[in-house]
Structure formats: C-alpha cells, structure tokens
Amino acid sequence: MGRPKALLPIQGRTFLENILDAISRTSIEDTIVVLGHHRDQIERSVSLPSVVFNPDYERGMITSFQAGIRKLSWETAGAFLFLVDHPLVESTTIESMIMNLAPNRIVLPTFDRRRGHPVLFSSEVLEEILALGPSEGANIVVHKNPGRIIEVPVNAPGILVDIDTPEQFERLRKDYP
Numbered sequence: 052m053g054r055p056k057a058l059l060p061i062q063g064r065t066f067l068e069n070i071l072d073a074i075s076r077t078s079i080e081d082t083i084v085v086l087g088h089h090r091d092q093i094e095r096s097v098s099l100p101s102v103v104f105n106p107d108y109e110r111g112m113i114t115s116f117q118a119g120i121r122k123l124s125w126e127t128a129g130a131f132l133f134l135v136d137h138p139l140v141e142s143t144t145i146e147s148m149i150m151n152l153a154p155n156r157i158v159l160p161t162f163d164r165r166r167g168h169p170v171l172f173s174s175e176v177l178e179e180i181l182a183l184g185p186s187e188g189a190n191i192v193v194h195k196n197p198g199r200i201i202e203v204p205v206n207a208p209g210i211l212v213d214i215d216t217p218e219q220f221e222r223l224r225k226d227y228p
Contacts, residue, residue, distance in 0.1 A: 055089035057135045058096055059220060062227055066138035066214075067097050076142035078149060079131070083122050085115040110185035120177050128152060129173045132189060137168040139209025139227070145169070151203050157193055158201045160210045166202065167210025 087108025158171035
C-alpha cells in the first residue's frame with residue numbers, strides 16, 4: 052500500500068480508529084492492539100488502548116496474534132482477531148458473535164453465506180493458535196475441525212471487505228466516502 056493500512060482514512064477516521072470505535076460500543080472488556088511495522092507512526096497518530104509490540108512481526112502475521120493472546124487474562128472466554136485491512140466491522144456484528152461463543156468453538160460472521168471477519172476464538176482454541184509456527188496462519192486452526200465452527204449470519208456486507216491494494220482502497224473510498 053505504500054503506507055500503514057492502520058492509518059488509511061475512511062469516513063473521517065483511520066481504519067484502526069474505525070475498528071476500535073466499533074469495539075468500544077460492545078461488551079468486550081479488554082482490547083489489545085498489537086503493533087509491529089510502523090509502530091511509532093501509528094502510536095503517534097491514534098489514541099490506543101492496551102498496546103503490545105511484536106518484535107517478530109516480520110516472521111508472520113500469526114506472531115502478532117500470538118503476542119496479543121499472551122497478554123490476555125487467563126480468565127478470558129475467548130479472543131477476537133480483528134485485521135486492520137478489514138475496517139468495516141460493526142458493533143452489532145461483534146455482539147452477535149459474542150452471543151454465540153461456546154467452549155471449544157470458533158465463531159465466524161457470514162454475509163450472503165460467505166464467511167468474513169472478525170473471527171472469535173474460544174479460550175480453548177487459543178492454545179492451538181499459540182502452537183502454530185510463524186509461517187502458519189490461524190486459518191489452519193479454523194479448517195482443522197469444521198464441526199466446531201459456529202457461523203453467525205449478519206446483515207453487514209463490510210465483513211467481506213478486505214483492503215490489500217491501492218485499487219481496492221480507492222473503490223472503498225468511493226463506496227464509503
């Protein structure tokens with residue numbers, strides 16, 4: 052993208068601020084932002100809750116999720132994985148997912164029968180994520196046992212929006228000025 056995705060603008064705020072705002076309007080008790088590349092620039096630009104620096108961010112995205120998991124209370128019921136390049140998450144989606152959390156389950160939102168983000172992992176599943184190698188992704192854990200997936204249909208097409216290229220970002224800006 053040529054600049055930090057976390058700081059890309061959408062509807063008068065950054066991608067990261069949009070996600071944090073949605074989280075702030077839910078029953079989530081602890082929010083941990085994991086930073087790696089562009090850490091200083093992001094910290095200067097956005098007011099953040101609890102922050103964890105992942106010195107291993109170059110080894111793979113999963114290392115950031117693992118760094119965040121390690122900072123959670125041992126009493127946590129589960130953890131969401133919010134990706135900064137999925138900036139259109141809504142608080143109603145988050146709450147719907149929380150209401151469906153169950154032990155040893157992974158909760159996925161769906162729109163039009165397609166799975167999207169964020170993803171909610173029960174605490175039992177977090178141990179499996181911590182065991183992944185740096186070149187592996189959380190999708191390995193998601194696909195490992197399809198029987199433990201809980202799909203939650205939501206009326207939120209933004210769960211499918213993933214911004215990885217300048218062209219996708221320009222389309223997003225046209226659709227969400």
